[in-house]
Amino acid sequence: MQHPSKTSLADFAEVARGYCSWCEGESLGPDPASQAAYWLARLYVAALALPEWDAENAEGLPDLPQPEADRAKSNLAPFFGWYYREFFDPDPTLTDEPGMGDVGDDLMDIYRDVRAGLVLFDSGDANNAAWHWSLLHRIHWAGMPSAVCSRSTACTFRNVILRKLDVRTVIGRV
Numbered sequence: 001m002q003h004p005s006k007t008s009l010a011d012f013a014e015v016a017r018g019y020c021s022w023c024e025g026e027s028l029g030p031d032p033a034s035q036a037a038y039w040l041a042r043l044y045v046a047a048l049a050l051p052e053w054d055a056e057n058a059e060g061l062p063d064l065p066q067p068e069a070d071r072a073k074s075n076l077a078p079f080f081g082w083y084y085r086e087f088f089d090p091d092p093t094l095t096d097e098p099g100m101g102d103v104g105d106d107l108m109d110i111y112r113d114v115r116a117g118l119v120l121f122d123s124g125d126a127n128n129a130a131w132h133w134s135l136l137h138r139i140h141w142a143g144m145p146s147a148v149c150s151r152s153t154a155c156t157f158r159n160v161i162l163r164k165l166d167v168r169t170v171i172g173r174v
Helices: 006-024 032-048 066-079 103-122 126-141 155-164 167-173
Strands: 083-086 099-102
Touching (some): 006 032, 006 066, 006 103, 006 126, 032 066, 032 103, 032 126, 066 103, 103 126
Antiparallel strands (some): 083 099
16 A cells, blocks of 8 residues: 655645635635636646555545535636537547536536545545545546646646636736
């Protein structure tokens, strides 16, 4: 069994806390789309440093603090309806039809995944937090569109965000 690096785990927890605070705050700020790209870039980079981790998590995922989760959903509501096309396998020889993604739904899914790990981490269960973040990054939101993902299947999110922004603003922040 591999033990998580205390440094990478603490670094991820710090970035996760920042993202969740942004989602749960009084407002997303004057430029929410740019801030979303900023936080997704930071989360993705921090998650890459997490080791693959095996743990016994018979308890399942913890409940999220409801007032904060409700506030995050309300704050992220303007992103719902920012649709994009996505291909689950970029192999050009395949004939799979593209699917449709929703930026708001993706941001909320990432919030739930990251926030549940923080609940574990803050309760002193660093091993299960590491397992949770590492696993869900690999199987869930690493494949979702993100501002820094280099996978061709996920670059559409960046394009959706950039279409909503003045490109020069994102370049200076991400």
